Amino acid sequence: MTGKVAVFGAGSWGTAFSIVLADAGNDVTIWARREEVADRINERHENADYHPGVQLPPAISATHDVEKAVHDADVVVLATPSQTLRDNLVEWAPFVPDRAVLVSLMKGVELGTLARMSEVIAEVTGAGPDRIAVVSGPNLSPEIARREPAAGVVACTDEGVAQMLQGRVHSPAFRPYTSTDVIGCEIGGAYKNVVGIAAGMAAGLGFGDNTRASVITRGLAETARLATKLGANPLTLMGLAGLGDLVATCSSPLSRNRTFGEKLGRGMSVDEIVAQTRQVAEGVKSCHSLRELAARNDVDVPLAQYVDDLVAGRISADQMMDEMLGRPTKAETD
């Protein structure tokens, strides 16, 4: 199965996922926010700002023109920061073909509305659930761009659409699994960024593998608590979009969220880190929206609370470790 795919966002993940799509046989047009980025992709077949040295396949072209990007596309992939998606979509939605499936690659929860990305897409475009899908999993983009083997989840409440997309993104290096659990995949994807900040912070404080494994496992418990309350299948959180992505993010120096946390652990301030960070670290904002989403649903999420307090400068990294360990004890499965 092949066809034309539009990818909105010429950043780290939009570009790497375009390689997957091209390798899977699709014609891909990337929409770039900056015209010069689109020009450079077309001229040099490289997106040197994000993946220097990676040659893009000939099936990938780029444009700054929204209408050209979506022309003839039956799949529209969205890869911008979560907090800008709504404004972006307001501009793009009038041009999206009526029957195109919209695929979110984003891992965040909107501040204020506390909406997941599929909910933002539904609200702005009016598309039904059979036209909205999510791709998630342990997919650090530099490794995907180098075509290192990886797996992911393609989720849509309509299983037939998930299967169609599975065929469209199955490349020699990328193995997609289907799911109908959009909520589980989205909460898993957004939450792992928050846990990644905590794991990075622990590493920055000098702690080792026991600490990281404890953060990952308790982070997963918290993720599953919130996701299942919102209607997710608990097994999704044991899979690629849950545990898989948590392990990759919390372990890898390639993760922007883990790196952000590590710098906090080493004593840098949020402002100093933000000034150094060019790419989006979604957990820095989603820690707050996830905390609020949990509060709205009466779910206990200590890790998200501490990360939110840490990022907001209300507690230090040392205090966060002390407070997490000093909390009243309880049964593991409570």
Ligand SMILES: NC(=O)C1=CN([C@@H]2O[C@H](COP(=O)(O)OP(=O)(O)OC[C@H]3O[C@@H](n4cnc5c(N)ncnc54)[C@H](O)[C@@H]3O)[C@@H](O)[C@H]2O)C=CC1
């Ligand atoms: N990089 C990765 O390894 C992965 C990232 N993701 C998710 O994909 C989403 C995008 O991440 P990346 O591509 O890595 O981020 P990035 O920071 O590398 O790129 C973001 C892209 O969005 C554009 N952008 C920024 N502000 C914008 C605005 N106001 N309007 C329109 N475009 C804007 C940037 O120019 C850039 O092209 C995030 O939600 C992230 O969590 C998911 C899986 C893997």
Ligand SMILES: O=C(CO)COP(=O)(O)O
């Ligand atoms: O989502 C990712 C890996 O699956 C990328 O993680 P970071 O956004 O922390 O780099």
